[in-house]
Amino acid sequence: MKEKLELILNNASDEINKASSVQDLENVKLKYLSRKGELNSIKKNLKDLSDEDKRIVGAFANEVSNKLEAMITSKGDDLYGHELDEKLKKETIDITLPSDFRPQGKVHPLTQTVNEIVEIFQGLGFSVMPSEYSPEVETEYINFDMLNFPPNHPAKDMQDTFYTKVAPNVILRSQTSGAQIRQMINQKPPVRVISPGRVYRCESVSARKNNLFHQIEGLLVDKDITFADLKGILNEFVRIYFGSSRPTRFRASYFPFTEPSAEVDVQCIMCGGKGCRTCSGTGWLEVLGAGMVHANVLKNVGIDPEIYSGFAFGMGVERLTMLKYAINDIRLFFNNDTRFLKQF
Numbered sequence: 001m002k003e004k005l006e007l008i009l010n011n012a013s014d015e016i017n018k019a020s021s022v023q024d025l026e027n028v029k030l031k032y033l034s035r036k037g038e039l040n041s042i043k044k045n046l047k048d049l050s051d052e053d054k055r056i057v058g059a060f061a062n063e064v065s066n067k068l069e070a071m072i073t074s075k076g077d078d079l080y081g082h083e084l085d086e087k088l089k090k091e092t093i094d095i096t097l098p099s100d101f102r103p104q105g106k107v108h109p110l111t112q113t114v115n116e117i118v119e120i121f122q123g124l125g126f127s128v129m130p131s132e133y134s135p136e137v138e139t140e141y142i143n144f145d146m147l148n149f150p151p152n153h154p155a156k157d158m159q160d161t162f163y164t165k166v167a168p169n170v171i172l173r174s175q176t177s178g179a180q181i182r183q184m185i186n187q188k189p190p191v192r193v194i195s196p197g198r199v200y201r202c203e204s205v206s207a208r209k210n211n212l213f214h215q216i217e218g219l220l221v222d223k224d225i226t227f228a229d230l231k232g233i234l235n236e237f238v239r240i241y242f243g244s245s246r247p248t249r250f251r252a253s254y255f256p257f258t259e260p261s262a263e264v265d266v267q268c269i270m271c272g273g274k275g276c277r278t279c280s281g282t283g284w285l286e287v288l289g290a291g292m293v294h295a296n297v298l299k300n301v302g303i304d305p306e307i308y309s310g311f312a313f314g315m316g317v318e319r320l321t322m323l324k325y326a327i328n329d330i331r332l333f334f335n336n337d338t339r340f341l342k343q344f
Contacts, residue, residue, distance in 0.1 A: 012028060013071060015028045016028055019075060020079075028072065032068060033068060033072075109341070113321040114196050114214065114317055116241070117196070126193060126218060128196070129179050129195040137172060140169035142182070146178075147257040148296045148300070150256070162211075175217070180195060181297075184219075184301040188303070191310070192220045192221075194219075195216070197215065199213060200212055207328065207329040214316070214318060219311075221293060221310030223309075227292060233311075234288070235248055238264075238287070242269070247267040249284060250263070251264075260291055262290055263290075264286070264288050264290055265284035265285060266287050292309065292310070293311060321333070
C-alpha cells in the first residue's frame with residue numbers, strides 16, 4: 001500500500017507540473033484528492049491493516065496529501081497569475097482612441113427660461129409659491145369668480161376654457177392666477193410671490209398659439225404699493241432677462257382682476273424699434289400683462305383694500321423664449337425634434 005502511495009505521489013506530481021491551465025490543475029485535484037479520488041480510496045482501506053501498519057501508512061498518506069495540496073496551491077498561484085495577465089492584455093483599452101458618440105439630454109428651452117425667470121425674481125425678493133397652491137385642475141370659482149370675472153365673461157365660454165367631467169364647474173386652469181388667490185387666503189400681507197406652471201386654453205394651434213402653454217405670474221401685496229413699484233420691478237426684469245437696458249412702454253389695457261391694467265411692450269429685438277415683420281411694423285413687442293390688484297380681489301380673500309394695495313403681472317414663457325432666441329413657431333417646443341432642442 002505504501003508503494004501505491006508513492007506511485008500516486010509521483011504520478012500526481014508529474015501531472016501537476018505538466019498542467020498548463022487552472023482547469024487542468026483542478027482536474028488533477030479532483031483525480032487524486034477528491035472524495036472519490038485515488039488517495040482517498042487508499043485511506044478507506046486502512047481499516048484492513050494491522051494497528052502498526054495503520055499508523056505508518058496513515059501517516060504517509062497524510063504526508064502525500066499535504067505535499068500534493070502544497071504543490072497544487074503553488075502551481076495554481078502561478079497559473080492564475082499568468083492567465084490574469086493574458087486576460088488583461090487582451091482587454092487593454094487604448095485610451096487614445098476616439099470614443100463612440102453618445103448624445104446627452106439637455107434641459108428643455110422652456111425649462112431653461114422658467115429657471116432663469118424664477119432666478120431673476122428671487123433676486124428681486126420674490127419667492128416661489130408652494131405647489132399645493134397651484135393645481136392644474138381647478139374650480140371655476142377660484143379660476144374666475146374670486147378673480148373678479150363677471151358671470152357672463154367670454155373667457156368662461158367652452159370656446160376658451162376646458163371644462164372637465166370630474167364635477168360641475170371643474171376646469172383645466174386658464175391661468176396661474178388661482179394660485180395667487182390661495183396664497184393670499186393662507187398668508188396675510190406682506191405677500192411677494194411668483195407662480196410658474198402650465199395652463200390650458202381652447203385655442204386653435206398655430207405658429208403663435210397652442211392649447212397648452214406655460215405662464216409665470218407674480219404678486220406683491222403690502223402697504224403703500226403703487227404703480228411706480230410695478231414699473232420699477234418689470235423694467236428691471238426686462239433689463240436682466242434681455243441682457244441690456246431695453247426701452248419699454250406700458251399701454252392701458254383691461255383685466256378683470258387688476259385696475260388700472262396695462263400691457264407691457266419692449267422695443268423690437270429684431271429691428272431695434274424701426275419696424276419689421278416680427279413686430280408688424282410697430283417697433284414694439286408685447287411681453288406681459290400687469291396691473292394693480294383690483295379692490296374686489298383683495299376683499300374676496302379677506303384683505304382690506306383701504307390698508308393694503310398690490311400689483312400682479314403675468315407672462316407667457318413660450319413667448320419670452322421665442323423673443324429671446326428668435327424662434328418663429330411655438331410648436332417647435334412640443335415636437336421633440338432633436339435638431340431644434342440640441343441648440344439649447
